[in-house]
Amino acid sequence: MERIQAKIYENNPDLFTYPQMKNHLDLYKKYVRNVNDYFDDSDNPNINYDANAVMLHELFFENIKSYANTSDKSNLLFKNMMGFNFYMFEDWKRDFIKTAIKSRGWVIFGFDPILGIYRNVSMESHDKGFTIGLESALVLDCYEHSYFMNYGSDKAGYIGAFINNINWDIVMDRMNSITLATS
């Protein structure tokens, strides 16, 4: 019996071709199957890895813009909020890009409850590098499987295209929820 279901995500052709996206979604579905298998046979030493992979991919696919959602208003709100932690949006962007370039797994922009600030966090893999309690607002998959088919070794090009295709409505919704939960 399937305890969790793979979600359906729309492709954004400005960021990925259909084969690239399909390949990535197939990988995500494999992690969903692995988690479901765990309910039948809990002898899976990689369950942290698989469960994190499901959660991270869902956060990532959800914060990519599709043609249905393009909000300049949320983008502006985000730029204003950045003044809280970074001097300017461009400073945040530079730090996000720098963090993503060196990340082999993921980069998460999230609220660190210990420091009491938002920051960009680098993850080595699905289960290595996460800050316990970090509340995710924006997630980028940095694994080569997420971009190699379309961008080759041009990781910076992929990161730039991603930044131009962020679903800011989702990011602002997450940040508003984080503010409510932590204030």
Ligand SMILES: [Fe+2]
């Ligand atoms: Fe991935």
